[in-house]
Each structure stands twice: as C-alpha cells, then as structure tokens.
Amino acid sequence: MSINTRTIASIEAQAKSILDLAQHDTNDYESVVKMIMACNGKLIFTGMGKSGIIARKLAATFSSTGVPSFFVHPGEAYHGDLGMIEADDVLFAFSNSGETAELINLLKYSRSKSVIGMSNDRNSTLASYSKVHLECKVDKEICPLNLAPTTSTTAALVIGDAICATVMELSGFSEEEFAALHPGGTLGKSLLTKAKDLMTTEVPLVQADDSLNEVLLKISEGRLGLACIGSKDAVEGIITDGDIRRAMGKAENTDALTAKDMATKNPIFIDESTGLHEMNLLFREKKIVSVLVGSPNELKGVVQFYDIHNG
Numbered sequence: 001m002s003i004n005t006r007t008i009a010s011i012e013a014q015a016k017s018i019l020d021l022a023q024h025d026t027n028d029y030e031s032v033v034k035m036i037m038a039c040n041g042k043l044i045f046t047g048m049g050k051s052g053i054i055a056r057k058l059a060a061t062f063s064s065t066g067v068p069s070f071f072v073h074p075g076e077a078y079h080g081d082l083g084m085i086e087a088d089d090v091l092f093a094f095s096n097s098g099e100t101a102e103l104i105n106l107l108k109y110s111r112s113k114s115v116i117g118m119s120n121d122r123n124s125t126l127a128s129y130s131k132v133h134l135e136c137k138v139d140k141e142i143c144p145l146n147l148a149p150t151t152s153t154t155a156a157l158v159i160g161d162a163i164c165a166t167v168m169e170l171s172g173f174s175e176e177e178f179a180a181l182h183p184g185g186t187l188g189k190s191l192l193t194k195a196k197d198l199m200t201t202e203v204p205l206v207q208a209d210d211s212l213n214e215v216l217l218k219i220s221e222g223r224l225g226l227a228c229i230g231s232k233d234a235v236e237g238i239i240t241d242g243d244i245r246r247a248m249g250k251a252e253n254t255d256a257l258t259a260k261d262m263a264t265k266n267p268i269f270i271d272e273s274t275g276l277h278e279m280n281l282l283f284r285e286k287k288i289v290s291v292l293v294g295s296p297n298e299l300k301g302v303v304q305f306y307d308i309h310n311g
Contacts, residue, residue, distance in 0.1 A: 010142045017138045017151045018158055027159075031132045032116050033166050036067065041088030041112070043069040046077070048102050050149040051094040051156065058092070058160040064181055065164060066173045074102035082109055090114045092160075096136075096152050098124020118156055134159060175275075195279060196272035198308060199293045199301030203228055208236060208260040212248075215239060215259050224302060226290050228267070229259050232299040237263030240290065269295050270303070279308050 001009075036043055043062055047055035055071055062069040072081055085091070089112040095103050098119030107115060107129040117130030120137040127133040136159055138151045167173075179191035204222030206215050208229055218227045219241070230236040239262050247262040248254050269292045270279065282291060283305045294300035 013142050014151050014154050017140075018155055021136070021138060021155055027134045028132055029134075029163060029166070032134065032163055033170065035090055035114060035116060035132065036062075036163070036167055037171060039067075039088070039090045039114070041086050041090065043067050043092060044085055044089050044112070045069060045071045045092045045094070046074055046103065046106060047094035048074050048100050050153050051096055051100070054153050054156045054160065055092070055094045057157065058164070061161065061164050062167075064178075065168050066171065066177055066181070067164075067167060072106070074100070074106045077106045078102060078109070082106070082111070085110050085112050087111045087113075090116065092116045092118075093126060093130070094118050094156060095124075095126050096120055096149060096156075098126035100126075104129070118159065120152065190276045193276040193308075194272065195270055195274045195293050195303050196300075198276075198279075199272070199303045200224060200307075201301040203232075203292075203299060203302050205229075205231060206239070206259045208258065208263075210259045212244070212254060212257040212262075215244070215262065219244075224290070224304065226302070227259075228292070228299060229263050233297055235267070235292070235296045235299050236260075237265045238267035238290075238292065239263045267292050269293065272300055276308055279303060283308070 045055035045059040046052070052073065059069045059071040072084055077085070091107070091110060091112050091114065093103055093107065093115060096119060098117070098121045104125050115130045116132050116134065117126040118134040118136050119126045120135065121127065122133060122135050136152065136156050138155050140146050141148060141150045141152060143150050175191060179188065182188045182191060202222070204218040204224065204227040206218050206227045206229055215227060219225065219239070226238060226240045228235050228238050237260070239259060243262045243264060247257055251257055268286065268288065270282065272293050279291065283289065289305040290302055292299060292302050
C-alpha cells in the first residue's frame with residue numbers, strides 16, 4: 001500500500017468513526033448549551049495531555065465567538081491556579097479515560113461545581129463530578145497500535161466545535177460581533193473592510209452623445225478604465241475599455257460611435273456598506289472588474305477588483 005493510500009485510508013477511517021459516533025449519539029447537548037448560555041462567569045476549559053490541547057483550542061474558539069473563555073492546566077491549578085476559577089464559572093473538562101488524576105484533583109477542590117465533562121465512559125470519575133457528561137467513544141484510534149490519541153481527540157474537537165456553533169446560532173452572534181473580535185490579519189480585513197473604504201470617489205462622466213474620442217479622453221484622464229454616462233445624480237450607463245473594444249469591433253464606422261452606442265445601460269451598483277467578501281464574490285460571479293457604489297440617483301464612487309486585493 002502506497003503512502004498516499006495509507007494516509008487517505010486513515011482520513012476515511014476517522015471520518016467513518018465520527019459519523020458512527022453521530023449516528024449513535026445520545027448526549028444531552030441541550031443541557032450543555034443551556035449551561036453555557038446561562039453562565040454568569042467564565043467558561044473554563046481544562047484537560048491534560050492531548051485532551052488538554054483540544055481543550056485549549058476550544059477555549060480559543062469559544063472566546064473568539066463571544067463567550068469569555070480560557071484554559072486552565074490541571075497541574076498548575078492544583079498548585080495555585082485554582083484561584084482563577086470562581087463559583088459562577090462553568091468548567092468544561094476533557095479526559096479520554098475520565099480518570100486523569102490531575103484533572104480529578106482540580107474538580108475536587110474547584111470552587112465551581114458546574115462541570116461539563118467529556119470522556120469515553122459514562123461511569124468514569126469525571127462523569128461523577130459532572131452536571132452533564134458527554135460520552136465521546138470511538139471504535140478505535142487510527143494509530144497502528146491503537147494507542148496514540150488520534151480519532152478520539154478528533155471526535156472531542158468535533159463535538160466541542162458543534163456545541164460552539166449551536167451557542168453562536170442561538171445567541172444570535174453576528175458577523176459584526178465576530179469582526180470586532182478579529183480586527184487583525186486577513187480575516188479581520190475581510191470582515192471590517194467595506195466598499196466605502198476602497199472606493200474611488202472621482203468617477204469620469206461623459207454625456208450620451210459624446211464622441212468616441214471624447215469618451216477615450218475622459219477614460220484616459222480618469223485612469224480607471226471606465227466612465228459613466230450622465231451625472232452623479234442621474235447615471236444612465238457605464239462604459240469600460242471592454243465595451244469600447246466590442247463596439248469598435250462591430251461598428252462599420254467607428255467615427256460615428258457615441259457614448260450611448262458603447263454603454264452598458266444598467267450597470268451594477270452596490271451599497272457603500274458592502275463587505276469585502278461580498279464584493280469578491282460579485283466580481284467573480286459576474287466576471288466584472290469594476291462595480292459602482294451608490295445608486296443611479298446617487299453615484300458615490302467605484303470599486304475595482306484590484307482594490308480588494310491591494311487595498
């Protein structure tokens with residue numbers, strides 16, 4: 001068996017295990033979601049080893065989607081960090097076996113008794129400390145020895161992410177709120193940047209009866225590769241370089257061409273609050289490189305394809 005075949009088989013095995021888990025899932029997710037949404041404190045994730053890594057990732061996900069969350073290491077908690085946990089907090093504890101000593105010690109001495117536990121055994125010690133226990137039991141790990149946490153950690157992550165998605169939906173967490181928590185990087189830019197931030201406000205204008213030469217001069221002066229027919233409060237159409245080439249290719253006498261002969265009569269307009277992602281989709285779906293901002297009765301500017309990638 002080739003390396004590629006082996007690797008793909010492992011991916012398929014994990015996917016099958018997750019689907020099997022979902023088909024036989026009897027966990028009380030409703031109670032978990034209600035506990036999280038009713039929490040007056042923080043949502044604190046904890047776990048050791050690989051389970052701890054999953055818990056840390058989920059803490060970051062919940063925190064970034066509007067639920068104040070952080071990770072507490074069970075070992076550190078037992079040596080002083082228990083002070084970070086208050087009575088109003090909800091603990092979300094992860095342990096594959098449900099018997100991890102450091103985790104059990106944390107739960108034993110924690111001021112918060114509102115515990116959501118996740119393990120592979122409903123009769124585990126972790127389950128006994130939990131107000132709601134989630135069983136996360138897979139048929140086997142994809143590790144050739146069936147020892148290293150692989151499929152089990154993937155399943156725990158999938159369940160945690162699914163709970164987070166449900167909380168987001170029920171709480172009405174909006175794109176604007178998400179953007180406010182992600183101001184940096186490409187993601188932040190795509191959420192926060194609007195058409196008004198990128199548009200060029202000076203759009204060349206021509207009149208319907210202007211000649212080809214007059215139109216070419218205006219487009220050249222504007223350096224946008226386009227001009228609009230009419231005025232800012234009465235846009236009758238748009239002429240691009242492509243429109244001119246097509247019109248010249250069809251005309252018997254190019255000297256007789258006027259602006260109205262070359263124009264696209266119903267240009268696309270977007271609102272100045274249109275986001276970067278929506279603009280990008282529009283450019284690709286319509287196969288255009290420029291879009292007007294505002295309306296035929298109020299031309300505010302133009303955004304071009306290169307603006308959203310270089311802006």
